[in-house]
Amino acid sequence: MNKPIFIALIALSSLGALSSCNMMKKNTEKTSADKSAAQLTGSWELNYITGVRIAFNGLYPDTKPSISFGKVAGEMNGNTSCNVFGSKVTISGNKLSVSEPGAMTMRFCEGEGEKRFLDMLKKVDSYEVKDNVLTLSQGDLALMRFTKK
CATH class of the missing domain: 2.40.128.270 (Lipocalin)
Known part of the structure; x- marks a missing residue:
C-alpha cells in the first residue's frame, strides 16, 4: 500500500473515532439533563x-x-x-x-x-x-x- 494513502486512511479513521466520542458525550449530557427533570x-x-x-x-x-x-x-x-x-x-x-x-x-x-x-x-x-x-x-x-x- 502506498504510504500517503495509508496515512490518509489512519487520519480519517481517527477523525471518525473522535466524532463518535463527541456524539456519545452529547447523548450522555442530554440523558443527565433528562434524568434531572425526571x-x-x-x-x-x-x-x-x-x-x-x-x-x-x-x-x-x-x-x-x-x-x-x-x-x-x-x-x-x-x-x-x-x-x-x-x-x-x-x-x-x-x-x-x-x-x-x-x-x-x-x-x-x-x-x-x-x-x-x-x-x-x-x-x-x-x-x-x-x-x-x-x-x-x-x-x-x-x-x-x-x-x-
Whole structure:
C-alpha cells in the first residue's frame, strides 16, 4: 500500500473515532439533563413559602397548594389551595421558569394565600430535589419547598 494513502486512511479513521466520542458525550449530557427533570415528575405539596408575615397555616388553613409535573415536558398543573391551574414551564438542567398560569378556575378565594403562591411561582429560576423535597428558588433564596405526595 502506498504510504500517503495509508496515512490518509489512519487520519480519517481517527477523525471518525473522535466524532463518535463527541456524539456519545452529547447523548450522555442530554440523558443527565433528562434524568434531572425526571425527578420532578409527580405531585408535590407546599410546606414552606418565604416572604409572608402570616403563619403558613393561616395562609392555607384548609388545603395546601400543590403542583404536578407530568410526563409531557414543559407542562405543570396544580392547585393554589383554592383554584386549579395549568402552566407552561421551561426546564434546563437545574434551571426552571414558570409562565403565567394559562387555564385556571375562577373560584373566590379568601385571604392572601393564592396570590402569594402565584407571585412566588413567577419568581422561580431554579430548583433542587433532595430527599423527596423540591425546593424552588430565585438565585440562592429558597422561595418555596414541597414534599413529594
